[in-house]
Amino acid sequence: MSGTVTFSCELPVLGEYDVFIAGGGPAGTAAAWAAARCGARVFLAERSGCFGGMGTAGLVPAFAGVSDGQQLTCGGFGAALFEEMRRADGFGNRNYAIRPEILKRVYDCMMTDSGIDFVFEADLIGVNRNGSRLTEAVIHTVAGPGAVRAAVFIDATGDGILGALAGADFELGDPAGRIMPSSLCSLWSNIDWQAWRDSGAAIFDILKTAIEDGGYFEQPDWHHTGMAPAGETTACGNFGHIFGLDPTDFRARTRGWIEGRRLLPEFQRFYRERVPGFGRCELSASASALGIREGRRLVGDYRMVRDDYGSRRVFPDSIGVYHYDIDIHPYDNSLAEFQRFRRDFCEPANILAPGECCTIPYRSLCVKNCENLLAAGRCIAADHDVEAAIRVMPVCFVTGQAAGCAAALARTDGDIRQIPVTVLQQQLTDLGARLRP
């Protein structure tokens, strides 16, 4: 059975705000914080039961690309969050390695203190549009669907869901249609970190021997990001690639969860038998958010491209800087593809030297053909290569913060293209953002 049906119903209006944000990950929380600081009334809808997105529900092990090796890249929200994390012992004794339960509470406090209105277990399911202007977002909660009115909307869903629902154009994958693999991150206990450090071993060497010996993995995967401390005896694991998953295909995502969970016991055996300090390690939990490295990239007024990265272009409408490699994970589990990945990773054109940064133009947040829709986080307008650098969480803080600030400035007439960029840049600087390398 196939075809289409029409489903229409009257919805309660849940409220009217200056800014509506879908998604409370790194980008959405930064956007909410900045918009509130700039005087806007903000509503944030988060589908899960916590803020932080991949950094909490997704069990991603650490903040990457926090500084350019000399200075912090993500001043403002990022700096404030790191300060709170340090105060709460959220990094333990390792720089920017995440203790996820502490990070969840840090976000809770920061969002509560910011004065925004937010709802967990609130899934964005639709938008109303009048010409090029969005008028309402439809969310689904335990009470059923309801509408939220706003002057400006921000897509911080990671997957570009708000943009897609609004009919915005998007790109997916590289020019050949290949999409980076996903991973289901995991939480591990019973680890003797001291024994691991004392061993001086390198995880890749151990993995290579295990793959060559055989018997551990149904489909050996050469690229292994590894475990990072999430506490005295615990770790977050970032491994187990799920290849060829189209994150816009709900059936593929369902298979992805199954595959991600299938891989983890293989790694448990490998770690227990081969890795010093992990002899008694135990898989405590798999993440409650599937680790999608790349999804929709919404078409914006400007698309950041590889040459911009290569030339370290400084955009006149820069809203922030970033410092991270073009980190494109292997597209399949062959040794040849892993070797391609390693070559690329060592290629100077894909790496920023200490002190070097790239900038992000405001135009890459402005979703094309929508007067009042901004993108933030990993769904902003960039080509496949640049997305592989701007996807890390500190950069999502940068674009989220800028989107929040811009939305607050645009709240009076609801046109994100009419705001003076110099005023936006001044407000971002006042919040602590760094706009130049």
Ligand SMILES: Cc1cc2nc3c(=O)[nH]c(=O)nc-3n(C[C@H](O)[C@H](O)[C@H](O)COP(=O)(O)OP(=O)(O)OC[C@H]3O[C@@H](n4cnc5c(N)ncnc54)[C@H](O)[C@@H]3O)c2cc1C
């Ligand atoms: C396996 C893996 C490992 C990674 N490792 C690192 C790392 O070590 N360091 C690093 O800095 N970065 C890492 N990254 C990248 C980084 O975690 C993400 O790119 C980043 O979190 C994206 O931020 P975001 O705010 O755009 O989206 P997300 O973090 O995905 O947050 C989006 C939020 O929106 C919510 N949402 C989605 N749809 C809806 C909806 N319809 N309605 C309401 N809410 C919705 C989600 O629940 C989520 O909370 C990794 C990514 C992956 C997948």
